[in-house]
Amino acid sequence: MNFGLDATTAASIWATIALVIFLGIIVYFGVPKLITKMLDDRIKDIEAELAEAERLRADAKALxxxxxxxxxxxxxxxxxxxxxxxxxxFRLTAEAKTSLETLVARRTRAVEDKIAQAEAQAVAEVRSRSADIAVEAARVLLQQQMAEKGDALVEQSIKDVAARLN
Incomplete structure (x- = not known):
């Protein structure tokens, strides 16, 4: 069955017929619809992944x-x-400075008061000692005068008392 064709051409015709039959069988069994459905499903999956990626990107941006x-x-x-x-x-430093100044002023006053008190005590001691010395000097002087003029003074005192009583 060669129909006057050479072998190469006949093989090409048979290959073309086999291809058409194969494509017919593929179309009959719905393979293009299956492929289209699989591609559509894959597109939906990719779109869902892209939507999820966009949502995650927005969440990451918000975060x-x-x-x-x-x-x-x-x-x-x-x-x-x-x-x-x-x-x-600064406040604590200012408070500490104020407190220190107050403490120094208070201690200065206390020292000045102690000095004034010591001064007053020294003056009182000097006065007391001066008074003691004056009393002692007067006693010594009176003893000397009493030893020298004692009898004359007693007689004069008796005359004065008698004159006043009269």
Whole structure:
């Protein structure tokens, strides 16, 4: 059955007929629909994965923004803590300085009071000692005068008393 064709052409015709029959069988059994359905399913899967990836990207972006805000808040809070600690240190330094000045003034007054008290005590001791010396000098003087003029003074005193009584 060669129909006057050479072998190569006949083989090409039979190969073409076999291909057409094969394609007919594939179409009859619905292979293109299966392939189309499989491709459609794969497209849906890829679209779902892309949607999930986009959702995850949006979530990651939101999470990043949230952490950036938290970081900024933490930095601001740290700055506030440092500033308040600095203010507290200045306040405590000022209080300590004031307290020290008060303490120095109080101790200075106490020392001045002690000095004044010691001065007053020294003056009182000098006066007391001076009075004691004056009394002793008067006693010695009176003893000497009494030894020398004692009898004359007693007689004069008796005359004075008698004159006043009359």
């Amino acid at each position: 990043l923004a949230e952490y950036e805000a938290k970081r900024e808040n933490a930095e601001k809070e740290a700055e506030d803590i440092v500033a308040s600690a600095r203010e507290e240190a």
